[in-house]
Amino acid sequence: MTGERVLTRRFDRPDSHTLAAYRETGGYRAWEKARSMEPAAITEEVKKANLRGLGGAGFPTGVKWSFVPRGHTGPVYLVVNADEGEPGTFKDRYLLERDPHALIEGMLITARAIRSQTAFVYIRGEYVEPWRRFSAAVREAYQAGYLGNGGLEVVIHRGAGAYICGEETGLLSSLEGKKGWPKIKPPFPAVRGAFGQPTIVNNVETLCCVPPIIERGGEWFAGLGTKTQGGTRIYSVSGRVHRPGIYEAPVSVTLRQLIEMAGGVSGTGRLKAVVPGGSSAAILRADEIDVTMDVDGLRGVGSMAGSAGVIVMDESVSIPEALLVVARFYAHESCGQCTPCRESTGWIYKMVERIVAGHGRKEDLDTILDVARRGAGTTICAFYDGAVGPYISYIEKFRDEFAALIKTSPEMAPAEPALERT
């Protein structure tokens, strides 16, 4: 599958992260254009582009921007979510390392659209090289006068490794110096976000889409994708494929095509399952991969586009063991704020662990499904709903594999005859 590269078009240049290379390849032209546009016109263009948030939730970006209350007199903040933590996702890291100026240009245009003077960039703590590259680019942009001088000020903040700090309000709590607990909504961040001010939180990749939209028009961008989602996006393909890595493709690409782009299934060569949108997305069976990878396409098969982290599993992979890894992750990363999530992520992990260790009970699978369903939709943030995706889909789609483990477990042996009293 070939197509126009929008987000990764500079990635092949070894000096792509420098201001000089960025300018040579047309950088900051969109910003020059946006400077003469009314903020509302920028937002309108982004709406026309059908750009949807690429961090995971898939919310229409232009619509989000328009939630900033009109007539607000205090500061408005732009917060860049560079806390890329969704297992199986590693696209933002490449954008930060290889095209940091594209992000800065996207921030400049977005800040103009939402009338913000200050942007915070929250970078995942483990992303040392991306942070170095991006920081260097910010210094260059200040020196070149794109930043500062009464214009946009950029503050870089490094996270400390919690997955929940990638959730937009957990990120804001952490940015404010508090424990990274998601905030109760309403109020939504666009009304009351960082430090109590209206705040727009956007993902790195989302913002990198903004300069091309402004430069070439929303219609062009929309035309790259499907009816409800415009553009291309970067898919992180990992697991049992011959060439794991990042692949840019229009959002209308199918999962099958993506796997082929990544060299096809490795290991046994026979596909068992794919997680299409990061670990929180419901798993798909091998017969479900002729699906388009846009937000609505994957929603149609009961999964989600999420962060576009594609994890491929060949036939040798044990699904119960895969679920164990996922369940351990969610039990470890639950922030502990809401009771259903705090308690059931740990509980489900223990049950899966017991099943994989060969001590499963016959009621375990139904208990996991029931606990997962009961907790879904009852919490402050989407973390738990993200955990429920794999809990339910792994078991429902591969129940035989789990049942086989339980059938052989000693807990399922016939009970010892009761001792007779003498």
Next chain:
Amino acid sequence: MPRLTIDGKEVEVPEGTNLIEAARVAGVEVPHYCYHPALSVAGQCRLCMVDVEKAPRPTIACNTPAADGMVVRTDTERVRETRRSIMEFHLINHPLDCPVCDQAGECWLQIYYMRHGLYEPRMVDDKVRKPKAVPLGPHVILDAERCILCSRCVRFCDEITGTGELGIFHRGDHSEIGLFPGRVLDNPYSGNVVDICPVGALTDRDFRFQVRVWYLDTARSVCPGCARGCNIEVHVNRRRPHHAGGRRVARLKPRFNADVNKWWMCDEGRYGFGFVDDPDRLTVPARRQGDEPVPVAWEEALGALTAALRRPAERVAVIASPKMPNEDLFALRRLVEVLGVRQVGFRVPPAAPGYEDDLLIRADKNPNTRGAELIGLDGDVAAILAAARAGQVDTLWVFDHDLLASGWPETDVARALTAAETLVFTGTNANRTSARAHLVLPAAAWVERDGTFTNFEGRVQRFRSAVDPLGEARPTWRIIGDALAALGAPAGASRAEHWFRALAAAVPAFAGLTYQALGDTGLLVRAPAEAVS
């Protein structure tokens, strides 16, 4: 004001009222753990889910403001099922150690499990282990395994005291409440976290393991610790006298009064009841013979008292106390009027100025200074002591005060006490002043009798008897009434309430007040201008 319907009942509530409070108005209980009306909304426990018409799924009532025309149901199958689920989540890692937990009997896990849980437990795996019996400060101890992480205690220390000692540490089901490094939960209001903790995670070090709560009886009362007059409940243990080392008063708990103390009380007041059951309580009347106090019958003691009071009025002096309730002070005023005694006062400077803050605690550590002022016993105590030193006082009757531990030089006070021919002491506990008295008349403590205090704002508030007086101690109004009778004056009253009625009839500031009208939250005395008219 939005009008809405909750479980079919229409209610009108002030703008901004959340659905938990609105339901309360409708007489509908919405179970909750993390919500507390005094604290910010946390929305963490997820128990207060209700069905709001047109909403796709149940929503938390604590963070949903009542809106006009809203239709809310708390009794749908979906809500009941959600509550059951949330209760199960709250309890899977709970140690279920109710038999050894002090909260048992007043625990909201127990109460809500019975009301909203009643599921078959499914958890068969090991529970998460956390620290137990961790002292957080002088008064509060933590069992992290029992904690449901509602964060009320954290928000209390952040938002009410502003001291911020507590935080929630770690993540997921390993989350636990704890102290920030180097901190101790020793703010002046630390005991309140025990009250607002809905479970057995935070318990009172003082009350712990003393008596099971179902053996406690309760009386509505007022804290005598300072001029604020925080509304309290006195919890007493009469049914298991062999528990708690014989201490009858088990604990004090704040009682809500929007105008006085809201939900709170300070630690000094909360843990200040020890004197009631202290071995130094005065329990029998005593006369000094030589150097030794000898117990005597009340008749003999009253005879000695009236003999001492019959001395020429200008040689009799009375030092009343702002710890005395209004009833006692008014009885005393009657007595000094009958006797014609002029040397009367109640103000004694403390040895050190009292601590105060802008939340509840007042510098004046007396519960009834305002009452004593209004009843008119405000003479010059220093002048009385000077007169005594000059040999001009034959009978000196001291109530409650330990004058030797006051702000006045001890030697001056000692000389005055020595110079009086008869020193009479009436109070609850022995002190160095009572030790010098020729006649000791033991008084009932505030929990052993009815009465009223007038707080610094002029709010007259009732306290009620919780236990009988210890030994032969008597309410002070009764001791004074008996003296009046012995002197041939009308004894006046056989109950504290009668004395209050007489007070209301005689002192304009109290006009119109009755025990019934005071109710549970008290009433303000009339302003001086009003009182005159």
